[in-house]
Amino acid sequence: MPREQKAVDWIPANIKIPAETETPGPFDLDLFPHVRGVLEALDDTDVRNIILPWAARNAKTTTGISALIYFAVCKPRPSIFASSNQDRTDDDINSKIYPMLESCAKTRDMLLPKHRRNKNFIYLRDSRIRRAFSGSPSTLAGFPACYFHASEISKWTKNKSSEANAIRLIGQRAKLYPFDRKGIYESTPGLKGECNIMALYRKATTQRRVRMVPCPHCGEYQKLVFGGKDEDGPGIKWKKGKNGRSDPILAEESAWYQCVNGCKIENFQRAEMMRAGLWVPEGMSVNEWGELIGEPKVRAKDVGFGPLSSLYSLVISGWGQIAREYLEALDDTEALRDFINSTLAEEWDPRPQTIEPHILAKRMCHGTSAGLLPDWSRFLTAGVDVQENGQRFVYVVSAWGEGGRGQEIKHGEAANFDNVVQHVLRRQWQFVDQGEPLHITQAFVDSGDQSELIYDLTRGLNGVLPVKGSGNKMETMYREAVLAPEKRRNRLASEEIKLIHINTTQSNEWLQRHFEGRRFKDEAEFLLSVDSRLDIDFLDQLLNEQKVREFDKNNRLQTRWVRINTSLPNDYRDALRYSRVAAIYCTNDGQLWNALPPRPEDARKQQQAARRSAMGASESFEARNFDDDFSAR
Numbered sequence: 001m002p003r004e005q006k007a008v009d010w011i012p013a014n015i016k017i018p019a020e021t022e023t024p025g026p027f028d029l030d031l032f033p034h035v036r037g038v039l040e041a042l043d044d045t046d047v048r049n050i051i052l053p054w055a056a057r058n059a060k061t062t063t064g065i066s067a068l069i070y071f072a073v074c075k076p077r078p079s080i081f082a083s084s085n086q087d088r089t090d091d092d093i094n095s096k097i098y099p100m101l102e103s104c105a106k107t108r109d110m111l112l113p114k115h116r117r118n119k120n121f122i123y124l125r126d127s128r129i130r131r132a133f134s135g136s137p138s139t140l141a142g143f144p145a146c147y148f149h150a151s152e153i154s155k156w157t158k159n160k161s162s163e164a165n166a167i168r169l170i171g172q173r174a175k176l177y178p179f180d181r182k183g184i185y186e187s188t189p190g191l192k193g194e195c196n197i198m199a200l201y202r203k204a205t206t207q208r209r210v211r212m213v214p215c216p217h218c219g220e221y222q223k224l225v226f227g228g229k230d231e232d233g234p235g236i237k238w239k240k241g242k243n244g245r246s247d248p249i250l251a252e253e254s255a256w257y258q259c260v261n262g263c264k265i266e267n268f269q270r271a272e273m274m275r276a277g278l279w280v281p282e283g284m285s286v287n288e289w290g291e292l293i294g295e296p297k298v299r300a301k302d303v304g305f306g307p308l309s310s311l312y313s314l315v316i317s318g319w320g321q322i323a324r325e326y327l328e329a330l331d332d333t334e335a336l337r338d339f340i341n342s343t344l345a346e347e348w349d350p351r352p353q354t355i356e357p358h359i360l361a362k363r364m365c366h367g368t369s370a371g372l373l374p375d376w377s378r379f380l381t382a383g384v385d386v387q388e389n390g391q392r393f394v395y396v397v398s399a400w401g402e403g404g405r406g407q408e409i410k411h412g413e414a415a416n417f418d419n420v421v422q423h424v425l426r427r428q429w430q431f432v433d434q435g436e437p438l439h440i441t442q443a444f445v446d447s448g449d450q451s452e453l454i455y456d457l458t459r460g461l462n463g464v465l466p467v468k469g470s471g472n473k474m475e476t477m478y479r480e481a482v483l484a485p486e487k488r489r490n491r492l493a494s495e496e497i498k499l500i501h502i503n504t505t506q507s508n509e510w511l512q513r514h515f516e517g518r519r520f521k522d523e524a525e526f527l528l529s530v531d532s533r534l535d536i537d538f539l540d541q542l543l544n545e546q547k548v549r550e551f552d553k554n555n556r557l558q559t560r561w562v563r564i565n566t567s568l569p570n571d572y573r574d575a576l577r578y579s580r581v582a583a584i585y586c587t588n589d590g591q592l593w594n595a596l597p598p599r600p601e602d603a604r605k606q607q608q609a610a611r612r613s614a615m616g617a618s619e620s621f622e623a624r625n626f627d628d629d630f631s632a633r
């Protein structure tokens with residue numbers, strides 16, 4: 001009987017990573033040194049399940065597939081490859097598994113010709129790999145399998161009835177093979193509290209192993225961390241610009257890693273450092289000679305390796321690549337979530353950092369006194385929210401200027417809509433510098449669940465439109481719609497209504513960015529009136545909304561904005577949002593931010609100058625007279 005082939009020898013010697021990937025060529029343990037420990041665990045008869053919460057660029061899927069191929073050749077038994085959904089599973093099979101099987105000399109001839117291949121199985125000479133995916137319990141049930149690779153399990157279905165099922169089902173396939181069974185679960189982490197891979201990793205019966213690498217200067221073995229919060233602590237560091245700000249390009253060029261003892265670890269030292277790394281079970285440590293000492297806290301058949309961030313990857317260009325990706329992701333919640341999950345291999349906590357009202361006041365209440373327009377104001381908008389069956393109206397008036405800058409001018413409540421019209425929408429608003437006053441150009445009134453009432457109240461009012469929040473995927477900040485009489489709740493209605501749909505997500509994101517002090521690079525500032533700093537109720541309402549993410553029935557991640565404290569209102573927040581969207585509406589989806597009408601007195605001067613230049617030289621006398629007349633009026 002031939003000597004048994006070990007995975008740790010066979011895989012690097014036989015597996016080729018296909019040409020279409022980032023790292024084509026042999027499965028090189030010098031390029032992915034952290035994989036060696038996993039291959040050794042495949043050879044360890046005491047290990048049953050392997051759990052890999054790994055970032056991208058660490059070859060976790062390639063490692064799992066390589067294990068299936070190794071077993072198919074060296075210990076043929078039925079196996080399963082499963083991912084989160086059908087498309088992803090098929091894509092992995094067609095773009096990874098088949099190309100790897102075809103480029104491996106040992107398996108190439110075991111495959112069926114392309115036209116005879118079956119969608120549900122990959123047939124090899126002595127075994128087969130079954131295709132399954134989490135959304136389809138039937139693909140995961142009713143047959144035995146000795147080996148399985150469960151890929152990207154944090155994206156596996158969260159449907160309550162089948163939630164635990166998909167993951168449990170695949171584990172149960174191996175019951176008939178108590179001694180030989182081997183399962184690999186891998187994934188980048190997902191949402192905090194719902195993350196399948198971290199739940200397996202944290203189980204009391206999992207032996208957790210952490211990747212420790214030695215500092216090339218002082219030799220101390222340590223876990224790599226991104227750092228950031230503690231300026232002096234370990235982590236990736238980079239030079240900042242003259243203004244003390246971080247710049248992605250400068251950060252990429254200048255980054256280094258600071259060891260726990262303060263040593264400066266450069267990019268050229270990374271490869272050697274990673275290759276000298278060790279997987280250290282919880283409860284054990286590394287002595288100065290690089291030997292494991294102590295006893296593992298858990299002795300178990302399930303072993304978790306990680307979490308392993310992309311800091312350990314030798315496929316990245318260096319520390320600077322991570323620094324740059326971080327800085328470029330900061331502006332965008334989605335990108336930041338991806339950075340946390342896929343690069344740092346950490347769970348994403350969707351709960352925003354709650355902001356205290358006094359912090360918001362300090363950050364934003366630097367505007368003019370309530371009711372007075374800053375000198376840069378060019379036009380005004382208002383947002384009105386309706387409460388208590390039309391018994392109470394909450395409004396916010398905002399001023400807007402060149403480039404999109406803005407300020408909340410005034411907020412308040414009124415007991416009826418007439419008061420809002422008389423004292424807010426139709427009044428003149430004075431400038432702080434005594435210039436000619438402005439009127440409100442556009443007001444948006446939430447029609448919410450009082451739609452017919454609001455249609456009635458706003459009908460015929462120039463510059464006043466009913467609006468509705470829209471949670472649907474809208475590309476733009478607003479959408480104009482015309483509501484036909486037959487679509488109205490009022491069956492007797494005979495006229496159509498112009499209605500504005502407001503993008504709830506985008507308008508909330510805009511507010512939240514300003515509240516959290518993380519505006520886009522060139523985004524204009526928005527302020528609150530200086531008097532608002534004393535109005536805690538107003539500030540509380542502005543802050544009383546947060547974004548939550550949840551999976552819908554189709555396992556798609558959805559975003560919703562909900563009140564943080566459901567017993568407190570957030571009407572001012574809504575009204576402020578509507579005033580913002582009204583400004584975007586007035587500027588034709590933001591296209592006119594640099595072509596706003598001048599202030600009234602400037603407009604007059606411009607008219608005069610235009611008239612003057614339009615007059616011929618011979619008429620200049622007459623023109624002067626005309627000017628005198630005009631200015632005397």
Ligand SMILES: [Zn+2]
Nearest residue numbers: 215218259263
């Ligand atoms: Zn050091």
